[in-house]
Amino acid sequence: MGLQENGTFQVRATSNGNYNESDRYMVLQEIPTLTTEAIANSTYISGTAVGQSVVDIWENGVKLASTKADQSGHWSAPLNTGLSTNQNVQIRSTLRGQHTDSLNYLVNYVQWISGVKYVKGEYVSYKGHIYEALVDFTNFGDGNWSPDIAQSLWGFVQ
Known part of the structure; x- marks a missing residue:
């Protein structure tokens, strides 16, 4: 079993019967990212997000596409219309009712x-x-x- 979102983990080191424990850390949801450049007129986009999450691609508040990330978090989506120059693209990853938004990516020429x-x-x-x-x-x-x-x-x- 892997780390669970919003769960906690702690590291314990043992040597000669003695041990030290780290602080407890919370597992946060991965922020979605683009792995392709946001280039004007692009009709394909890909990136990473939380594995198995629904990924929505938005351009200035308009949803361009929706897809699902694979187990490892990789996703790709064709776009019905090309990206528009000087607009902001944002990726939203949703899993079990919780969502995380990416940074804004400016579409370049x-x-x-x-x-x-x-x-x-x-x-x-x-x-x-x-x-x-x-x-x-x-x-x-x-x-x-x-x-x-x-x-x-x-x-x-x-």
């Missing part, structure tokens, strides 16, 4: 990379700045189409 299809209105981060795609296009690996150079494809945001 996708890093611009060469050789990728971009959609009008998509935001990217490049060299410390944010750009918006002005049209749908595919960059076939030519660095001359980077956001700082191709002003017909990218609008400077900040």
Whole structure:
């Protein structure tokens, strides 16, 4: 039998018939975490939580998905819609009526990379700045189409 949430444990060391006991410690519920980055437009997310708990994924107060953590606490979930840039994602783990919330994770912009299809209105981060795609296009690996150079494809945001 493993440690039980809200239970207590104590360590006892014995040597030559003498023993010392530690203080008693309470077992707390694990705070849920993300193991994938919170990146704009992501449609898949994963993390860790209390084993066998129900895991709800929230973005600014709207539930995006619900799944269940496996025995070891690992979970993953597809999202019906992609994560939105500059929004907060929070994970809630619920087991036996008790819940624990994660920290807030800020959804970041996708890093611009060469050789990728971009959609009008998509935001990217490049060299410390944010750009918006002005049209749908595919960059076939030519660095001359980077956001700082191709002003017909990218609008400077900040």
